[in-house]
Amino acid sequence: MRTARVMAGWAMAVAPLGAAVACGAATAGDHAVTVTVTTTIPPSVTTAPVGAAAPVAVQTVGVGETATGADYELTVQQYIAPVEPPNPAVPPAVGHMYARIDVELTNVSASDRDATYLRLEFRDAAGTVYPRSSDSDHLPSGWVPPDAPQRFTLLVEVPSLVQGLEIALRPDVVSDVVASVRLT
Secondary structure (H helix, E strand, O other), X not given: OEEEEEEOOOOOOOOOOOOEEEEEOOOEEOOEEXXXXXXXXXXXXXXXXXXXXXXXXXXXEEOOOEEEEXXXXXXXXXXXXXXXXXXXXXXXXXXXEEEEEEEEEEEOOOOOEEOOOOEEEEEOOOOOEEOXXXXXXXXXXXXXXXXXXXXXXXXXXXXXXXXXXXXXXEOOOOOOOOEEEEOO
């Protein structure tokens, strides 16, 4: 429920087509009117903030295939799970396992790219994000030359029965995911 306080005697509510709208009058004092607007939007209607960009389709591929987005190519060469923990003295949590992901990332633009804020995140079908292990290789950072594949291995601890695990590419801290690879 949203309440608006307006000056003068005009109040207007705008709702998506097919929405039910209920308005209630209120007391007038000093030319101010309080109007309460309640809307019910049918499930088939989706809303977005005014001026928001339409969702961008994200290319998702399987292991061994290449996903492209934001002038990068992301290829998972190999996904192995479970693997031995990087430190045998620190096993995974009960019901969890470590997975190893061999990744290749290539800048396919015509010039060097600043990869300082490049992010690769692991998430499952429910949207849970899993941090990569500190024993993983470092992601490329600084200026990455074009057409020079960067190879690295990542480790992540995930639930043993994880469903829909994927690695998603974010080219910087403000961009949405631009490409992903399904791991399970």
